[in-house]
Amino acid sequence: MDYIKIESKWRKKWEAEKIDSFDKSRTDKKKYVLEMFSYPSGANLHLGHWYNFGLTDVYARLLRMQGYEVFQPMGFDAFGLPAENYAIKTGIHPKDSTEKNIRTMEGQLRNMGASFDWDYEIKTCEPDYYKWTQWLFLQLYKHGLAEEKLAPVNWCPSCSTVIANEQVVDGCCERCGSVVVRKEMRQWFLKITKYADELLEGLDKIDWPEKTKTMQRNWIGKSQGGEVEFDLVGGGSFKVFTTRADTLFGCSYVVLAPEHPLVDKITTDKQRAAIEEYKVRAAQQSDIDRTSTVKEKTGVFTGAYAINPINGRKVPVWVADYVLATYGTGAVMAVPSHDTRDFEFAQKYGLPIERVVASADGSNDDLPFTDYGVAVNSDFINGMKTSDAKTAILERLAQLGKGGAKTTYRLRDWSVSRQRYWGAPIPIIHCPHCGIVPVPEKDLPVELPYDVDFHPSGKSPLAGKESYINVKCPKCGGDAKRDPDTLDTFVCSSWYYLRYPNATNAEKAFDTAWTDKMLPVDTYVGGAEHACMHLLYARFITKALRDMGYLHFDEPFTKLVHQGTILGPDGKRMSKTRGNIINPDDYVSVYGSDVFKMYLCFAFSYTEGGPFSKDGIPSIAKYLDRVERIVTKSIEGKGVKPADGKKVAELEYAVNYTAKCCGADIGNFSFNTAVARLMELTNAMYKYDVADSALFAASETLIKLMAPIVPHIAEELWERCGHTASVLKEKYPECDEKKLIKSEIEVPVQLLGKFKGTVMIAPDADEATASAAALKFLGLESAKKVIYKTGKIINVIA
């Protein structure tokens, strides 16, 4: 078959007929199938795009044939650093390069033959999209979910911008790999931490891969423990957070983070110089140095003392950078006997180490002992199990007014200010009189000016654009300045799935009633690398918008599927440096998109991925040629009455068995087994090998069954079978269970659990019949016991 020719023929026809258009009147049957939209970085679609979009399209086409009204849009996550970095290198404006890349990718996506409805296309870099990103930001601001604060941020010196916690990988910038440093800056934050608990609980209600849910759980990092307030000798107090309140009697010193505001106040004159020096050193360190676990712990005594509220003991106050300012209260109680870090520190600086927990069975007396056990040397909790002791201590602290139960989270607020050009401008005006003034909604969008010097200078590029930055205050009319930063691109992508069904709405970001009908996304497919970024942000934004009354559902993505990673032929991750990158175009241009997609279906377990092997592609073409031959043969026998009833029954069994499995497999993203079943049916048809109406009927079913995977080829063969309407409008074949009933079935016989052979019995044979057949087969008179699982197995215990 000339696949290329066939594809262009049908593609033209489908586009002219708008066969993939979403029918708004059928929302009762809607399925919102969404692939994570792509970043238009390179000029071409890569293998990952094909694997994600192409195969999800197979799933979408199945749903359509099953009678659902599928909404499957496509668009581009078009803002972001790569386009800007590319511009800095080449001088080509990010807008120009992005638009060019989008045009190329649109063309390729159309050639993929995927059933996207392009009427709903969105591009996040266009004013009619980012207008609503800005609107979203303003709503968050109005509802107290966006705030500007001075905070330590992750600064990438190479990208000259702040990046989010989630974008720091091993202490380095996720984008460029530079070592990230810590910097105090005024930044906009979205208060995702307000939703920490709900983001955690919501995970139980959604059909997502367990692994991804676990990653989000760990990222949110809920930690239940307690707060303990220590009074300072000489006045004042501070709190520490602990998950091991039961060890409070073993606390021999306390430690503040170098950035803790109390440090300056309590440091004695004698210690001041040493503390100052230590603070400077700590500030200079990058996160990667500072959080290195191999590094020896360091710290300095402040000269101050605090009182342990549980026993009135005076303990020294130290400063050490192993305590993080950004977690808990930025201060810890040190119990060297039961915490490895405190132990190491105490040993180095000669601080007391006193055991207060013993192992329950007395087996382990090494320190530090970090397991749970039984309290010792701890006054009123002596003998209590760790969990009880925790409660007892926290209750006592509550009575004393010195603390109590407390929960903390690892999750931090989401920093969204970026000192870069190619993003959505933050719609805020800073007025010397009125302070922070949001841009009035009627003035949106705040348009991103084209002519800007975006070379890195350590300052936001927009700050240098006078005509942009200088503005009148909307409140008092006086001179004011725009916020010079742009929003993290993850803000753009945190709500795009809401915009798709509303893509043409010029009045609103999205219409509430319509969005409630169309959302949540039924099936969302994309890479697992977004587990703690996009997928968490999107959930947060959905919940925030719900609380503002703009929508009425809790979770944006009901079911989530991650495609696996396709590796290079060498079994390693594809990369330019390894030179093992596979370009799909090399194969698509020869074999066409159907063959290539079917190869991707067949060669991998979808969620696992695996190494690419070009040998599999011609074998799929060979298979489809084989299909063409048997279909052609069957057409000749269209009106011929079948002669052999038994053979027909066998063929019909194969047809119905395939129908039963194929749809279910595609529905489960088990594309490889779906293709295997199609191949089995084809083999059965070759075995049947008589050109008659039974073979023709099998052909028609086979074509329908394979239509979601190879739509062009199926359409061509369907036409050859004499049909004028599209096969894609056919109902997906269902299994006729009656055709699967056989008069006799083959049942395996085991002797003492060991397979010995099979016997033929009626499918509804009772245990006695089955048992007798098995004994006869084994040549036995009797058996101690026979286990018969109907239709499955007969196990004889002799």
Next chain:
RNA sequence: GCCCGAAUGGCGGAAUGGCAGACGCGACGGACUUAAAAUCCGUUUGUGGCAACACAGUGUCGGUUCAAGUCCGACUUCGGGCACCA
């Protein structure tokens, strides 16, 4: 260090606790052909045997069960995530 996954022929990969290796690639054999390609039909986990067959076999070691690739416990290796989170 902690938390997840995964491990099955020469290869990609299948198997609701019930015949391990579906389906395909590769390899080998046969048919067709002057020949080759293409096609069609076989064989293909290992060991022993002419054979029927026997034994072994899903990373390792134990366990539960009539029955374990699948469940439980301990470990090994690889992949992913988190990591001085108190």
